[in-house]
Amino acid sequence: MVALEVNGERTELLLPVHKTLLEVLREDMQLTGTKHGCELGECGTCTVLVDGKPELSCLLLPIQIEGRAVTTVEGLASGSRLHPLQQAFAELGAAQCGYCTPGILLASKSLLDTNQRPTRDEIREALAGNLCRCTGYMKILEAIELAAERMSTHSPSPLAGKEGMGRISDR
Amino acid sequence: MTDNGRYAVIGKPLPKVDAASRVTGQAVYADDMLLPRTLHCRILRSPHPHARIVSIDTSAARRMPGVHAVITGADLPIKFGILPVTQDERALEHEKVRYVGDPIAAVAATDEEIAAAACDAIAVEYQVLEPVMSIDAALGRPKDERIQDYGGPNNIHKLVALEFGDVDGGFARADHVREDVFFFQGNTHLPMEQHSAVATYIDGKVTLWSSTQVVHYVHRALAKVLELPMNRIRVIGAAHGGGFGGKTDPFAHEIIVAKLAMITGRPVKCTLTREEVFYAHRGRHPVLMWVRTGVTSDGRITAMHFKSALDGGAYGSYGVASTFYTGALQTVTYDIPAYRFEGCRVFTNKPPCGPKRGHGTPQPRFAIELHLEKIARDLGIDPVEMKRANFVKPMTRTVNWMRVTSCGLEECTELVMKASGYRERERRSGRGMGFAISSYLSGAGTAIYWNDMPHSEVQIKVDRGGVTAYCGAMDIGQGSDSVLAAVVAEELGLQPKDIRLVTADTDTTPIDLGSYSSRVTFMAGNAALEAARKMRALLVEAVEASGRKYEEVSFEEASVLAEARFGTLTTAGSYTPPKIAGPYKGSGVGPSPAYSYSACVVDLDADPRTGLIHLNKVWIAHDVGRAINPLLVEGQVEGSVYMGLGEALMEEQTFRKGLHKWPSMLEYKSPTFLDMPDVETFIVETNDPEGPYGAKEAGQGPLLPVIPAVNAAVFDALGIWVDEVPVTPEKIVEALRRRDKGEPPRYGPQRFPEIPYPPTIKVDPPPRDLDRAAAASI
Ligand code: FES
Ligand code: FES
Numbered sequence: 029m030v031a032l033e034v035n036g037e038r039t040e041l042l043l044p045v046h047k048t049l050l051e052v053l054r055e056d057m058q059l060t061g062t063k064h065g066c067e068l069g070e071c072g073t074c075t076v077l078v079d080g081k082p083e084l085s086c087l088l089l090p091i092q093i094e095g096r097a098v099t100t101v102e103g104l105a106s107g108s109r110l111h112p113l114q115q116a117f118a119e120l121g122a123a124q125c126g127y128c129t130p131g132i133l134l135a136s137k138s139l140l141d142t143n144q145r146p147t148r149d150e151i152r153e154a155l156a157g158n159l160c161r162c163t164g165y166m167k168i169l170e171a172i173e174l175a176a177e178r179m180s181t182h183s184p185s186p187l188a189g190k191e192g193m194g195r196i197s198d199r
Numbered sequence: 200m201t202d203n204g205r206y207a208v209i210g211k212p213l214p215k216v217d218a219a220s221r222v223t224g225q226a227v228y229a230d231d232m233l234l235p236r237t238l239h240c241r242i243l244r245s246p247h248p249h250a251r252i253v254s255i256d257t258s259a260a261r262r263m264p265g266v267h268a269v270i271t272g273a274d275l276p277i278k279f280g281i282l283p284v285t286q287d288e289r290a291l292e293h294e295k296v297r298y299v300g301d302p303i304a305a306v307a308a309t310d311e312e313i314a315a316a317a318c319d320a321i322a323v324e325y326q327v328l329e330p331v332m333s334i335d336a337a338l339g340r341p342k343d344e345r346i347q348d349y350g351g352p353n354n355i356h357k358l359v360a361l362e363f364g365d366v367d368g369g370f371a372r373a374d375h376v377r378e379d380v381f382f383f384q385g386n387t388h389l390p391m392e393q394h395s396a397v398a399t400y401i402d403g404k405v406t407l408w409s410s411t412q413v414v415h416y417v418h419r420a421l422a423k424v425l426e427l428p429m430n431r432i433r434v435i436g437a438a439h440g441g442g443f444g445g446k447t448d449p450f451a452h453e454i455i456v457a458k459l460a461m462i463t464g465r466p467v468k469c470t471l472t473r474e475e476v477f478y479a480h481r482g483r484h485p486v487l488m489w490v491r492t493g494v495t496s497d498g499r500i501t502a503m504h505f506k507s508a509l510d511g512g513a514y515g516s517y518g519v520a521s522t523f524y525t526g527a528l529q530t531v532t533y534d535i536p537a538y539r540f541e542g543c544r545v546f547t548n549k550p551p552c553g554p555k556r557g558h559g560t561p562q563p564r565f566a567i568e569l570h571l572e573k574i575a576r577d578l579g580i581d582p583v584e585m586k587r588a589n590f591v592k593p594m595t596r597t598v599n600w601m602r603v604t605s606c607g608l609e610e611c612t613e614l615v616m617k618a619s620g621y622r623e624r625e626r627r628s629g630r631g632m633g634f635a636i637s638s639y640l641s642g643a644g645t646a647i648y649w650n651d652m653p654h655s656e657v658q659i660k661v662d663r664g665g666v667t668a669y670c671g672a673m674d675i676g677q678g679s680d681s682v683l684a685a686v687v688a689e690e691l692g693l694q695p696k697d698i699r700l701v702t703a704d705t706d707t708t709p710i711d712l713g714s715y716s717s718r719v720t721f722m723a724g725n726a727a728l729e730a731a732r733k734m735r736a737l738l739v740e741a742v743e744a745s746g747r748k749y750e751e752v753s754f755e756e757a758s759v760l761a762e763a764r765f766g767t768l769t770t771a772g773s774y775t776p777p778k779i780a781g782p783y784k785g786s787g788v789g790p791s792p793a794y795s796y797s798a799c800v801v802d803l804d805a806d807p808r809t810g811l812i813h814l815n816k817v818w819i820a821h822d823v824g825r826a827i828n829p830l831l832v833e834g835q836v837e838g839s840v841y842m843g844l845g846e847a848l849m850e851e852q853t854f855r856k857g858l859h860k861w862p863s864m865l866e867y868k869s870p871t872f873l874d875m876p877d878v879e880t881f882i883v884e885t886n887d888p889e890g891p892y893g894a895k896e897a898g899q900g901p902l903l904p905v906i907p908a909v910n911a912a913v914f915d916a917l918g919i920w921v922d923e924v925p926v927t928p929e930k931i932v933e934a935l936r937r938r939d940k941g942e943p944p945r946y947g948p949q950r951f952p953e954i955p956y957p958p959t960i961k962v963d964p965p966p967r968d969l970d971r972a973a974a975a976s977i
Binding site for chain 1: 212214215217218219220221222223224225226227228230231233388389390391392393438439440441443472473675676677678830831833834837838839840841842863864865869871872873875877878
């Protein structure tokens with residue numbers, strides 16, 4: 029029996045000892061937001077936070093992290109309100125296919141939690157282990173910079189709160 | 200240059216319609232699906248590059264607890280393949296294997312571990328054959344036997360020889376003639392998402408969810424191999440984790456899970472491991488190229504002769520098309536008055552090559568851009584100006600019958616020249632800038648299966664104020680759903696988020712041929728435009744019949760009035776490309792309703808001691824016709840630049856003794872955040888006469904100029920030519936060593952092999968001016 033604390037919820041699971049955290053999250057806890065690209069620790073896609081630090085869930089066994097707080101992409105938003113990083117990624121087109129996005133969001137969150145206004149080179153350094161094949165990384169860098177700016181100045185997103193059906197007179 | 204002011208949605212940098220689901224982990228990719236009672240499938244693959252299968256014994260595997268079904272090639276004997284002319288693949292092979300990774304048997308079990316153990320328990324007896332691992336070996340006599348039993352002689356798959364205009368005369372007229380040989384190493388797509396498919400068999404119907412780019416072609420292949428009518432098969436594109444051309448063939452695992460679902464009556468899922476993704480491949484062909492060009496003393500091209508030899512791997516895939524593509528688009532950037540193309544594709548015992556971003560054209564683009572650089576230097580004239588003097592003009596037909604409509608080459612060149620300061624660049628050893636241009640299709644003008652039906656269809660339904668658009672187009676991350684929503688929203692006076700979309704589902708959506716050859720914005724966009732304009736006309740008519748103006752009422756009111764007046768509100772639109780192919784065999788590859796154009800400058804530092812390259816910056820301008828959503832266009836351009844830099848500098852798929860050298864993400868090097876320089880992107884809008892709102896493609900073309908621009912920059916920095924891709928530090932150091940020994944300062948292939956091309960088919964060129972040509976042939 030292993031007790032895991034994921035996104036603030038404690039769950040006890042009966043697991044084969046060799047099952048990786050990645051597999052347990054996706055298969056036993058239905059937290060399929062965490063993705064995989066290699067399952068060998070090579071691509072960063074499966075990144076989650078353990079006590080706030082980015083870790084590769086494909087290389088971790090649940091017993092190694094018992095009693096520590098795991099955060100997955102499902103734990104980033106507050107209810108239906110997006111985390112500023114998610115908001116910036118959405119607005120700036122930093123997620124194309126979106127497959128690398130959960131891992132990159134979590135690695136970025138960990139960076140911004142320790143360094144509020146990182147330079148572009150610091151962001152590159154922090155994300156060097158996360159591959160993305162779609163974006164060429166540019167929009168991701170811009171989105172992290174935008175989120176950092178908003179989080180440090182607490183400026184609300186310009187898109188927040190715009191809802192409802194457009195009007196013909198919009199034209 | 201733009202008239203975006205006219206539009207409320209088109210031209211606005213809006214977030215993608217599915218952005219929220221992609222940043223919250225809510226998008227459901229194929230491997231995220233876990234239907235009740237799902238069985239898991241693993242595939243046994245060949246450990247030999249070339250072997251006859253003597254026997255397969257699955258009895259031990261069948262007896263294992265948890266195993267529900269084991270199948271072999273005898274259960275799926277019918278051959279399939281993406282092209283109708285090369286139906287040479289089996290979902291499982293039971294006679295012969297042709298590359299390490301060729302599928303042989305498959306197991307469905309209660310979990311993946313049991314399925315994998317059962318695969319290990321299958322005993323296969325092989326008669327090992329001599330593998331054929333290079334173009335040269337494939338051209339020669341096979342030691343044991345041929346890889347495929349068609350094509351030939353030896354392991355040749357396809358030969359092409361075409362001539363347009365008077366090539367000998369063109370060379371005779373030239374003041375200078377130059378020949379060069381180039382090699383472009385193969386590489387792979389490396390999508391972050393491993394291929395995955397889930398199938399069910401319920402009420403006598405197969406449903407397949409897959410990470411495919413082409414639900415329609417998977418539908419066709421399933422019907423053929425499973426021997427079911429198409430109406431008993433439904434293919435749905437799951438949320439897509441990246442394709443780049445790598446998910447454009449129907450794949451063995453898609454057919455296998457469908458068959459296993461039919462046998463077991465339970466859902467079956469198969470997700471390829473990363474190693475298997477390297478074997479599924481269909482990536483960039485390694486291509487050896489020879490080019491000879493004649494020019495006048497002021498650098499005008501008088502004739503070009505281009506030869507290519509493609510290392511195709513073990514199966515046909517898109518290879519016939521890839522072969523033609525290596526010769527098709529040279530002429531749509533440069534005005535070449537006489538042109539001869541000889542192409543050859545060979546079979547080798549490697550994973551099959553196919554279409555990767557730019558399909559068959561990055562290799563020749565790399566070759567001719569460098570070749571023209573060298574010619575300009577021979578003549579002592581500025582390479583940029585020489586290229587420019589040969590640019591094709593808008594509204595012309597090329598010598599090989601390609602119809603060029605809008606063309607922003609001049610504007611693109613001007614923008615990157617200015618922004619990069621290319622002409623005023625600092626001259627110091629080790630620092631260099633390189634320039635190159637390119638062009639790509641906005642969809643193929645002819646479909647894979649030749650017929651007169653539309654290539655894309657859209658239906659729109661309006662009820663109670665809600666709008667739904669239905670289209671077979673598959674969003675692979677490039678944002679095709681967002682383009683559909685933008686077009687419909689623009690026409691109806693709404694916002695993209697107001698449009699509900701149903702896409703990529705063969706049961707519920709009308710056809711779109713798929714996300715390949717950069718066709719979706721152009722073709723599905725035009726289909727959506729037609730459907731939306733028809734819907735708008737209904738709404739306007741109903742509102743005006745009530746004595747008011749359309750602009751004065753809300754959309755909800757307009758839709759209620761129209762539904763009351765007409766009943767169910769549905770409209771449809773479709774797109775069929777104009778018939779513009781030339782009058783010769785093979786003319787179906789290359790024609791497109793519109794070509795995009797790009798120009799690029801790369802700035803780098805190259806260390807002469809280590810050969811290491813540091814990228815400083817990339818400037819790129821792309822003629823997209825019109826940016827329906829500039830945010831997404833930039834994303835496509837930047838992603839293309841990134842992928843081009845990876846191919847130019849590090850990505851390569853190579854083999855040792857029949858084995859893939861690096862089938863893992865660690866060893867197959869691709870650019871990380873640290874490798875990627877800043878990119879400055881310019882969008883050029885030439886307002887194409889036939890594109891939706893003037894739009895053309897953006898997803899593939901911008902990759903093409905990046906690679907030769909890197910090689911040109913290396914020459915600028917160090918005075919050496921690396922006539923190969925990728926440009927690795929070892930090749931740079933070797934070229935410098937040769938220079939220091941007094942040899943030619945060059946690294947690259949020395950010779951092009953003798954190839955038994957068939958007699959050249961001579962084709963009369965069309966009238967150059969498009970209006971006269973159009974009158975004559977359309
Ligand atoms: S899945 Fe690639 S690092 Fe974990
Ligand atoms: S957005 Fe597709 S891999 Fe990063």
